[in-house]
Amino acid sequence: MNTKHMTRKATRHISQNEGLIFEKSSPGKAAWKLPPLDVPEVDTAKLLGKQERKDLGTMPEVSEIEIIRHFTRLSTWNYAIDLGMYPLGSCTMKYNPRVNEFVARVEGLANGHPYRAEKISQGALLVMKTLSDCLLEITGMDAITLQPAAGAQGELTGLLMVRAYHQSQGNARKKILIPDSAHGTNPATAATVGYAVENLKSNDRGMVDIAALAAQMNEDVAALMVTNPNTLGVFEQEIHKIAELMHAKGGLLYMDGANMNALVGKTRPGDFGVDVMHLNLHKTFSTPHGGGGPGSGPVAVKTILAPFLPTPVVITKPDGMLGFEYDRPQSVGRVRAFYGNFGMFIRALAYIFANGPDGLRQTTEDAVLNANYIRKGLEGVYDLPYSTPSMHEVVFSDKVQSKKGVRTMDLAKRLIDYGFHPYTTAFPLIVPGALMIEPTESEPLEELDLFIEAMKSIADEVEEDPQFVLDAPHNTRISRLDETAAARKPVLRWKPDPSVR
Amino acid sequence: MLNAIGIHSVDDLFSPIPAEYRLARDLAIPRQMAESEIVDWFKQRAKENGEGYTSFLGAGAYFHYRPVVIDALVQRGEFLTSYTPYQAEFAQGTLQAIFEFQTMISELTGMDLANASMYDGSTGAAEAVMMACRVTGRRSAVIARNLHPEYREVLNTYATHQAIPQKLAGYTGSGQIDLKELEKLVGDDTACVLIQSPNFFGTIEDVEAIAEIAHKRGTLLIVSIAEAVSLGIVEPPRTADIVAMEAQSFGVPLGFGGPYCGVLATKEKFVRQMPGRLAGQTTDKNGKRGFVLTLATREQHIRREKATSNICTNQALVALMVNIFMTVYGKVGLRELAKHNLAKTAYAADQFSRHAKVLFAGAPRFNEFVVETSEDPYAINSRLLGHKIVGGLPLKKFYPELGHAALWCCTELTTRSMIDTAVGLVAESEGRDSESSKDAEPAEVAR
Numbered sequence: 050m051n052t053k054h055m056t057r058k059a060t061r062h063i064s065q066n067e068g069l070i071f072e073k074s075s076p077g078k079a080a081w082k083l084p085p086l087d088v089p090e091v092d093t094a095k096l097l098g099k100q101e102r103k104d105l106g107t108m109p110e111v112s113e114i115e116i117i118r119h120f121t122r123l124s125t126w127n128y129a130i131d132l133g134m135y136p137l138g139s140c141t142m143k144y145n146p147r148v149n150e151f152v153a154r155v156e157g158l159a160n161g162h163p164y165r166a167e168k169i170s171q172g173a174l175l176v177m178k179t180l181s182d183c184l185l186e187i188t189g190m191d192a193i194t195l196q197p198a199a200g201a202q203g204e205l206t207g208l209l210m211v212r213a214y215h216q217s218q219g220n221a222r223k224k225i226l227i228p229d230s231a232h233g234t235n236p237a238t239a240a241t242v243g244y245a246v247e248n249l250k251s252n253d254r255g256m257v258d259i260a261a262l263a264a265q266m267n268e269d270v271a272a273l274m275v276t277n278p279n280t281l282g283v284f285e286q287e288i289h290k291i292a293e294l295m296h297a298k299g300g301l302l303y304m305d306g307a308n309m310n311a312l313v314g315k316t317r318p319g320d321f322g323v324d325v326m327h328l329n330l331h332k333t334f335s336t337p338h339g340g341g342g343p344g345s346g347p348v349a350v351k352t353i354l355a356p357f358l359p360t361p362v363v364i365t366k367p368d369g370m371l372g373f374e375y376d377r378p379q380s381v382g383r384v385r386a387f388y389g390n391f392g393m394f395i396r397a398l399a400y401i402f403a404n405g406p407d408g409l410r411q412t413t414e415d416a417v418l419n420a421n422y423i424r425k426g427l428e429g430v431y432d433l434p435y436s437t438p439s440m441h442e443v444v445f446s447d448k449v450q451s452k453k454g455v456r457t458m459d460l461a462k463r464l465i466d467y468g469f470h471p472y473t474t475a476f477p478l479i480v481p482g483a484l485m486i487e488p489t490e491s492e493p494l495e496e497l498d499l500f501i502e503a504m505k506s507i508a509d510e511v512e513e514d515p516q517f518v519l520d521a522p523h524n525t526r527i528s529r530l531d532e533t534a535a536a537r538k539p540v541l542r543w544k545p546d547p548s549v550r
Numbered sequence: 551m552l553n554a555i556g557i558h559s560v561d562d563l564f565s566p567i568p569a570e571y572r573l574a575r576d577l578a579i580p581r582q583m584a585e586s587e588i589v590d591w592f593k594q595r596a597k598e599n600g601e602g603y604t605s606f607l608g609a610g611a612y613f614h615y616r617p618v619v620i621d622a623l624v625q626r627g628e629f630l631t632s633y634t635p636y637q638a639e640f641a642q643g644t645l646q647a648i649f650e651f652q653t654m655i656s657e658l659t660g661m662d663l664a665n666a667s668m669y670d671g672s673t674g675a676a677e678a679v680m681m682a683c684r685v686t687g688r689r690s691a692v693i694a695r696n697l698h699p700e701y702r703e704v705l706n707t708y709a710t711h712q713a714i715p716q717k718l719a720g721y722t723g724s725g726q727i728d729l730k731e732l733e734k735l736v737g738d739d740t741a742c743v744l745i746q747s748p749n750f751f752g753t754i755e756d757v758e759a760i761a762e763i764a765h766k767r768g769t770l771l772i773v774s775i776a777e778a779v780s781l782g783i784v785e786p787p788r789t790a791d792i793v794a795m796e797a798q799s800f801g802v803p804l805g806f807g808g809p810y811c812g813v814l815a816t817k818e819k820f821v822r823q824m825p826g827r828l829a830g831q832t833t834d835k836n837g838k839r840g841f842v843l844t845l846a847t848r849e850q851h852i853r854r855e856k857a858t859s860n861i862c863t864n865q866a867l868v869a870l871m872v873n874i875f876m877t878v879y880g881k882v883g884l885r886e887l888a889k890h891n892l893a894k895t896a897y898a899a900d901q902f903s904r905h906a907k908v909l910f911a912g913a914p915r916f917n918e919f920v921v922e923t924s925e926d927p928y929a930i931n932s933r934l935l936g937h938k939i940v941g942g943l944p945l946k947k948f949y950p951e952l953g954h955a956a957l958w959c960c961t962e963l964t965t966r967s968m969i970d971t972a973v974g975l976v977a978e979s980e981g982r983d984s985e986s987s988k989d990a991e992p993a994e995v996a997r
Contacts, residue, residue: 070650070877081617081883083890087966088897093783093889096896097914100754102785106657108881116619116877123643124628127635131627145631148585154621154803157596162607163807164943165600166935172599173806176592183579198669198808199863201850212711237850237860243711246855284566314577315564321571331863339624339867340644341634341827342667343809359707382707386610386672386700387807395592402591405582414560418551421563425555438566465640470633476851494551525639527834532638535832535844539821541663542653 058133058499059468064526067122071543074109080116107545126526127340128470134496136423138442138473138485139232139280141310141332143416146403149335149396158395163387167372173391174371177363180398181347184328187409188306189319190349194358196389200307203327203346204238204274209381210325210350210357211272211301212242217357217379218299222271225303228257230280230477235305244271251479255281255435257291266298272325276305277318280477280485281435282420282442284311292322301325301354309333310489311417311441314410325350330390334397345393359384415490416441419497423486426501430508434480441489447482450508453515457482460507462529463521467503599806604968605940608918608959609750610671610698610776611807612799614887615963620801620874624867634827634866638842639834644866645841648829651873658876658884659775659793660786661815665826666843667869668812668861671796672701675744675774676708677825677859678794678814682742682770683714684823684858685791690715691742692735692769694727696749698776699948705744714741725753725910725920727760736767744794746774747787750948751957752895752918753910754784761789778872779961780916782879782888792816801875802868811868822848825859890962891917898960898969905977909955918959920945920952925979927956934975941972 093101111119128135135142153159161173181193197203208225215221225239228249236246249265252258257275266273273295278284285291295302304318304326310333312318318326330336330345338344350358360380361373373388404412417440424433424443432448447457461471461484473485488497510518522528557563564572583591605613624630628643635641635648648666655664668674679691691709693702695718709716719732727745736743743764747755757773764771773787778799787793798810816824822845830844850857879887895917899908907922923930927944934941942956949955960969 067646069646069653071653074880079880079883080619080878081880081887083883083886083962086890086893088893088969091889091893091896093892096892097754097784100785100914102781102783102885105782105881105884108654108657108884109877110880110882111877113619113878116874117623119877120623120629120647120874121626123646124623124626125643126641126646127628127632127643128637128640129628130631135631135633137633140633142631142633148588150625150630152589152592153805155592155596157599157601158592159803159805160613161599161806162605162613162804162940163611164607164609165603165605165940166931169598169600169603169935169940170806172595172597175598176595179580186578198673198865199861201860201862202669202673205860209707209711233849233851233854233857234860234862236855237853237857240855240857241708241711241860243713286566286568289568289571314573316567316571316573320573321568337630337867338633338863340629340632340641340647340870341866342864343669343866343868344863345809382710383700383703384673384707385704385808386670386698389807390809391806392803392809399588399592402580402583402588403585406576406579408582409577409579414563417563418555418560421555421557422551438563440563440566461637462639465637470640471637522639526642527639527838527840528836530638530834530840530842531832532842532844535830535842536847539828539844540831541649541821541828541844542656543649 061524064125065122067119069543070109070111070119071107073111073115076110078110078112080111080113133468134488134492134500135470136472136486136488136500137470138487139307140473141487141489143335143489144491145335145337146400149399152399153392153395167370171371174363176394176398178371180394181363183401184347184349187313188326188349189317191352192355192358193347193349195347195394196359196385197327197346197348198385198390199342199344200327200329200346201234201238202384203348204234205241206348206359206384207303207325207327208238208242210354211303213357213379213381214354215271223269224271226265226270226273228275230479231274231276232280232305232307235274254437255283256285259287259290262291262294266294266300268298270300272301272303274303274305276307278308278311278440281444282439283435283437284440288321307332308441311413313413314406315413325354330393330397335400336393336396343390343393345390357381412490419488419490419492422497423488423501427504430505431484442485442487444480445484446480447484450511451482453511455511455515455518457484459519459521463507463518464503465522466524469500469503603938603940606942606958606972607940609943609957610796611804612777612961613804613963614779614799614961616801616803617878619878620871623874624870629870630867635843638840642840645829647870647873649831649841651869652829654876655813655815658781658786659795659815660788661793662818663821664813664815665824665828667865668814668826669865670808670810670812671774671776671794672704674794674812674814675701676705678772678792679705679714679742679744680712681792681823681825682772685820686741686770688739688741689713690740691744692717692719692732692740694719694745694749696721696725696727696751697744697746697774698750701774724912725749725751726755726913729759729763732760733763736763736769738767740767740769742770742772744772744774746776748777748780748916751910751920752915754914754916757787758789777916779888779891782884783892784916791820797872800872802871809865809868811865811872823858826861827864887962894960894962894964895919901969901973905973905980917961918957920955920957922955923976923980926954930976930979934972937975939972
């Protein structure tokens with residue numbers, strides 16, 4: 050075992066083995082108890098007839114301590130922000146404050162039924178109204194919907210509104226321009242809304258090529274979807290020219306707000322010409338990623354798009370009460386049942402309260418500072434394909450290391466041994482072998498130094514013993530998993546062993 | 551740090567932003583607050599939000615007991631603050647949990663397999679319709695009118711630009727889908743029939759009969775399940791091709807409508823057309839069992855505009871709540887829990903029927919029922935609100951023909967005394983006695 054390069058951050062420790070919950074099940078074990086029934090028992094066969102279910106098959110029977118141990122043991126096999134830096138580029142893995150979790154569980158908010166009368170939903174409505182107002186001020190936009198459940202659904206909502214707007218102008222148009230550096234959800238969303246996708250090449254500085262845009266922009270183009278800062282972490286310096294080019298031909302500028310953590314309190318998309326954008330509350334506004342969700346993807350728009358917002362919209366009624374407005378004839382309709390991921394609204398608003406104007410600005414500054422500190426620390430060790438200034442994230446490539454046959458994914462797997470979650474690999478597509486690193490504002494200098502030290506150490510290992518890096522991770526419970534086999538013959542659920550039963 | 555980077559001030563790092571677009575003022579948002587102030591602010595909002603009211607609302611959002619171990623476990627930082635498990639070696643906890651979730655959802659729904667989650671029941675149903683179009687190569691759908699009206703609205707939004715024409719199938723006096731009408735609406739160009747069971751009125755559909763009508767024409771049957779607890783006692787839709795489920799009932803707080811937990815389950819042969827993440831079992835280099843996200847070639851990060859869906863982030867942590875709930879109740883508890891729901895509802899429907907019309911009596915129901923009154927349900931609800939009781943959902947908004955009817959729901963948490971109090975208050979305007987009604991047919995049957 051090569052331990053020469055191990056750093057101060059991680060060491061091995063005992064990890065509990067744990068099978069599948071079904072393998073612990075046996076008849077008679079239980080973790081539930083219902084109160085005595087205070088109404089007459091019913092004859093289920095009589096009530097349900099042939100619709101009565103007789104058997105729940107392989108559902109588990111286990112005790113409470115087994116459940117606690119099962120999930121606690123599983124949890125220890127995960128890496129998490131709570132354990133250390135999680136430098137996934139464009140994912141904004143910042144600290145998830147615990148006060149957010151606490152206030153989201155306050156009785157009354159946590160147990161509010163969505164169909165309660167507005168009269169007794171004023172608290173929830175005020176949460177939505179206050180968050181909406183804050184997000185509008187932060188983005189410099191005019192109107193907002195909180196309904197979309199995640200970023201991709203925000204994109205869908207935004208493009209539906211783009212389409213409805215053009216339709217109201219007499220021509221829905223045919224296509225969406227998307228830079229080659231864009232996230233995969235952008236083209237997937239455009240297709241869902243029935244638009245053709247046209248690729249827009251980046252220039253040698255990693256930005257939208259203005260000349261290419263001017264050449265490709267015409268009256269068939271409904272909108273340009275741009276991420277700013279883009280997925281290279283580069284601010285689109287000519288964003289106002291981009292907006293002008295779009296607007297001159299009647300097109301709209303859509304901004305993917307995935308990287309809003311670089312802008313909050315420093316500049317506002319509404320001021321630099323954006324017509325419609327989505328935010329990711331689970332990125333910029335600290336709601337937890339939870340192993341893949343839930344997210345929340347509010348969409349903010351300029352006045353021209355406001356008539357098309359999904360229903361319902363939160364309004365202040367003449368008597369001062371808050372309420373929902375449903376009668377909006379030009380609306381694109383509903384994108385989700387009820388009003389969106391309300392629990393995430395609470396958390397995001399708590400985050401905004403905890404920061405205030407000063408805190409939000411400093412958050413952005415610290416995020417950009419941390420990314421540039423890493424950039425400086427690793428420059429020369431890893432190839433920097435674009436020398437354009439970085440905002441909140443920096444993208445290196447594996448150009449140097451790949452000469453030894455070690456690719457970005459291999460470096461990432463080795464980083465696990467050093468006690469860090471990998472950065473984003475193989476994205477953006479315009480950088481072959483990308484290492485996309487976003488530290489966020491949450492990381493103290495000590496953690497950043499440990500990360501830089503680990504990355505340098507791995508680069509040394511590639512020179513000395515590339516095979517060792519190719520075989521990583523070495524210190525996890527399991528070694529590299531066979532993803533090809535998993536896809537070729539998918540096993541997507543547990544089944545009892547027929548020889549046992 | 552500034553020295554290390556070689557700059558004089560942090561503002562130097564923001565020089566790429568053109569000066570005229572840099573914000574030279576404070577954001578006009580509330581000032582920074584202390585944690586104690588934040589907690590106070592939200593507690594105040596909770597007080598304005600019907601704290602302490604008892605409720606008979608269901609309609610796609612159900613108030614069931616949430617075992618405390620759920621929050622104890624999902625708040626572990628290793629689950630709460632981890633990302634999508636793309637780096638499998640460092641995320642086996644989340645991945646194994648998803649695999650168990652998929653297993654239990656498959657078992658409960660009677661399907662071969664299930665995905666890792668969708669946003670919610672409404673978007674899951676819309677995605678299921680699009681999936682059926684891909685599977686069959688057909689582009690039209692027949693939708694039950696007694697599917698949750700907001701699910702129908704979401705489907706309309708999604709289908710608008712997919713060119714999927716929809717036909718609506720009405721309901722009969724039993725509250726169930728009109729099979730004769732359905733038979734006429736399903737044609738050789740129909741990709742799918744989408745129903746809900748128990749449906750929006752709480753009535754359990756004859757899934758087998760509906761499946762027969764659909765399958766005769768090569769049409770897929772999608773069953774939406776909004777009340778997951780029903781699966782403890784109601785036969786699952788085994789003859790369906792896709793189940794689009796909302797699992798909120800399994801341990802997810804009402805939370806004013808979200809986040810909830812949608813999930814799709816289907817037959818093995820359709821898996822490559824299924825949207826959303828999937829965890830699969832595999833082995834590592836030493837032959838040890840492990841789990842990975844798999845069949846990613848369906849997804850947007852690989853296929854971009856040719857993906858099965860644009861979904862990326864899902865409802866992972868909420869799916870974990872559902873997972874823990876299913877584990878706590880398990881094989882026996884889920885059935886007992888469902889029986890309690892059935893008993894409370896049977897009692898409540900019986901009590902209401904002494905004073906008002908309980909509609910759709912001809913078919914079995916789970917934990918919801920429709921009560922028609924002579925007085926406007928909104929007026930009745932105002933009266934109940936004075937007693938800190940939230941009455942049933944007036945149906946006029948969604949079903950104009952049911953103008954004086956409301957959808958009531960009981961769960962295991964509804965007590966007999968709550969039911970008796972509510973029935974007593976409703977009776978004030980109705981004044982019927984036990985002789986005059988019992989379960990009755992609706993005045994007119996809607997299409």
